[in-house]
Amino acid sequence: MAVIEIKNVAKRFGDYQALHDINLTIEDQEFMVLLGASGCGKSTLLRIICGLETASEGEVWIGGKRVDHLQPKDRGIAMVFQNYAVFPHLTVFENIGFGLRMQKMGNDEVKRRVERTAGLMHIEQLLDRYSGELSGGQRQRVAVARALAMEPDVILMDEPLSNLDALLRMEMRAELKGVLAESNTTAIYVTHDQVEAMSMADRISVMHEGKIVQAASPIEVYRNPAAEFVAGFIGNxxxxxxxxxxxxxxxxxxxxxxxxxxxxxxxxxxxxxxxxxxxxxxxxxxxxxxxxxxxxxxxxxxxxxxxxxxxxxxxxxxxxxxxxxxxxxxxxxxxxxxxxxxxxxxx
Amino acid sequence: MNPRLLPYILILPVTLFLCLFFLYPFVLVAQQAFSNGSGFTLTNFRDVTEHWKFPISLKNTFLLALAVVPIQLALSLLMATMVTKMKKGRDLILYIWTIPLGISDLAAGIIWLAIFEQSGFLNSMMGGLGLIDSPTNFLSYQSPVMVFVAIMLAEIWRATAIMLVILVAGIGLIPKEYYEAGEVFGATPWQRFLKITLPMLRPSLQTALVLRVILAFEVFAVVQALGGTLFPVLMGETYAYQFELLNGGAAAAIALIILAISITFTLIIMRALRVPKGATI
The missing domain is CATH 2.40.50.140 (Nucleic acid-binding proteins)
Known part of the structure; x- marks a missing residue:
């Protein structure tokens, strides 16, 4: 339950300007996709929102609170990483419960939340396994369950499906959309895959060379591209x-x-x-x-x-x-x- | 040639070399330890273990290992973490920190002797600062604690780098994404160290600890230089039996005892730091 406001955010790496004056408001429970080719700054923007990167300029507000000086854990967010980042030395149970353990949550509550989210992601039979014993798709499910278990206001996803094969990606796409819609969280999803963006998003922000070229519903982006770049990028x-x-x-x-x-x-x-x-x-x-x-x-x-x-x-x-x-x-x-x-x- | 034989042919030279220069002498030593010229006997072991110096040197060796290895472990972990975090000048710092590795242990002992002896750097510095009136002999039988501390310092200075190098390599292998996940899911830097670095570093910790502990039980030259006869250790006794008392059988027996201790501790470390079944690190 949170509105995200990005105000005048810019990011420079040395002489390289990765983001130029980004302004974007993401509504409560909206599914926002940041879409663009690699190097367009979409991952950098996501990392600034989650706090793994600091903006050179600008402010990030989540749920009416300015967060850009806060640590990631104090922002009410959870994240799904591109390479899953499922800890190999922990069981699936401990992976899903990792964030809850860090909050020193009681054993009963951890167990309840882990089992509930594992159920949502259909991995309840894998809780005692280690990540080395899982397939890519199962690892992805663990990564999503770990984020959902936090019951965050905002879920951030950085190309979460890009390491899966085509068929599995299509299956996970639909499933992820359903699970996130039910969890009532605001979601920001980074991808370079326009089909993924079109099929999942409430709204797409098309990014190019560190700027948001257009932020609109998928059909609007498709039918009425705001710029030549969007017209040439969307649609196959x-x-x-x-x-x-x-x-x-x-x-x-x-x-x-x-x-x-x-x-x-x-x-x-x-x-x-x-x-x-x-x-x-x-x-x-x-x-x-x-x-x-x-x-x-x-x-x-x-x-x-x-x-x-x-x-x-x-x-x-x-x-x-x-x-x-x-x-x-x-x-x-x-x-x-x-x-x-x-x-x-x-x- | 049969391609299935190729791997065996390739490892043959090394195997032969090890058999000739390691396994064969080892069998000879074992033979020497368990015989008195006419057949199997445990006399050598009884002789060395019943000697009054044996319990002392055993105790000293363990005490030294116990005092030095945990400090080295903590130090090398700290240093490795710091080095990994560095963006610039990382290699330079690593080279400087590993300089002691290139110095022989006897030389290391002599360097520290030059600091602690009566006319050494420490005495002249304290004299110069007016802290003491006349030079004191730190390394005498009257100050066993000081002798122990000096040996400890020399050992830490000399042999922490070997663990450091292994741990730096190990930490470098842990993907950055795990730390980012840890950070996002609320782990403090200390928790990230405990819950991510340490468990994922287990294979490197095993190697570093096994190597270091074995070396700690073989400590000799540094002790000899700084403590001489004031601080008997097992390896020193082996040397004394072999070259001063000319009792090869007894020397072999002590060498085997040291080997047994090393193997025991290797097994304990491997067991304690084993990766759980199914987990891949």
Whole structure:
């Protein structure tokens, strides 16, 4: 039960600026995902919130209390580490109870909490084992149970699923989301995996070069990227971009076609459209198919248009051959515009 | 050549070397200890253990080990923890701290003798500061405690580094994430040391303690230099039997007694610091 406020947080490592003036409010019981490529500063931000790293500037507030001068243990947080950090010399029981033991909690209460959280994570039959005897997935469960046993206000997770294989990751993703929703804690989850972010988050903060580029719901981030970076980062494949030449009064020409763009804009813009937001129509862009990839659920066609690569996702029943010219018409309400000078979205 | 034989062929030279220069002499020593020229006997053991100096040297050896090893353990743990925390100049400090390792134990004894003897550094310093009027002989039969302390200091100075080196290597192997987890889950620095460093350091502690304890039971040259006959130890008795009393059988018997003590303590340390079954460190 806690709101997290990050105010003007910056972090420098020597000459390297890892974080620039971060401002972010995470609501009580919200599931916030920090998403970005490696080196974007998302882990650094998480470590500043948990207290393993000190911000060069700015403040961190948890539950209405300023915490950036407090030790991690006094912040009401618990953390799940990327490499689990499950102690190899302790049994699963003692691992889950580690934080409770440090608080000098009574044996009965430790036992009650350990058994309850082990039950939640379905590892109650492993309590006497050591971590060397567990699989990666089981170790991950122990790490989550150890965090939940603290009954913290906030759970911080640093790429917790990145060491698991694909199938297990999908299973754990759903399970983790369910368990966290029931525990009523605020969660911050760091990942570079956009599918993980989209599927788990209430809100995603997309980070790039030490800044938060956009913080919004997954569908908003997907549909209305706030910047070119987000448009090119989210979605697989990402959005297509084409040059749009302004003719004034909101009129633009894109690859020889006229479009109505943002009224206010009188300079050239970037025209953007998602690969799946295209229909086949006689008045569409003529695009020459280069590579055709049947992916089962749909057909991914990489074309050349206006001298650039342009991807379209079509129905898997379609018969497309390389060299064939497709007429691709963008759905009008799915077109987005970006200003190349600021790289930001223009409405 | 059969590839399955290759490993055995590769270890053959070492094995032969050890058999020739360790196992064979060891058998000879054992033979010497258990015979009096005509057959099996325990006379040598009875002779050495019934000698009036034996209980004293046994007691002294144990006392010294008991006084020195725990202090060295604590010191080396402290030093290793400090060195590991250092960001800069870590290697330099480690080299300086391990200098005594490069000095022979007799030389170490002589260095400390130069400090404690009547015309030594300690006396001239205290005289210079006006703390004493005339030089005192610290290392005489009248001050057995001082003799013991001097030997202790020399041993600590000389042989802590060997434990330090092993422990520094061991601490370096503990992943940083465990400490971060400890910190997040509320362990104080002291609790992190007790609950994470010590248990995860068990294999290195085993090695360091076994090595150090065996060396402590073999202590000789430092004691000889500082205490001479004032502080008899087991190894000194072995030397005396062999080279002064020319009684090879008795010397062999004491050597075997020291070996038995060393093996016993090795087993005790291994047992006490064993990693629980199933735990992997």
């Amino acid at each position: 494949p990402p959005m297509n971009f084409l040059e749009a030449t302004s003719h004034g009064g909101g009129k633009f020409s894109v690859a020889g076609h006229s479009f109505d763009g943002p009224d206010a804009a009188n300079s050239n813009l970037q025209f953007a459209i998602r690969p799946e937001d295209m229909t086949l129509s006689e008045d569409g862009f003529p695009a020459v198919a280069k590579v055709v990839e049947p992916l089962g659920a749909h057909l991914l066609v990489t074309c050349e248009l206006d001298g650039k690569l342009f991807r379209a996702i079509l129905d898997s029943e379609m018969q497309v051959k390389p060299g064939q010219t497709l007429k691709l018409a963008p759905m009008p309400d799915r077109i987005r515009w970006f200003d190349p000078s600021t790289t930001l979205a223009v409405a």
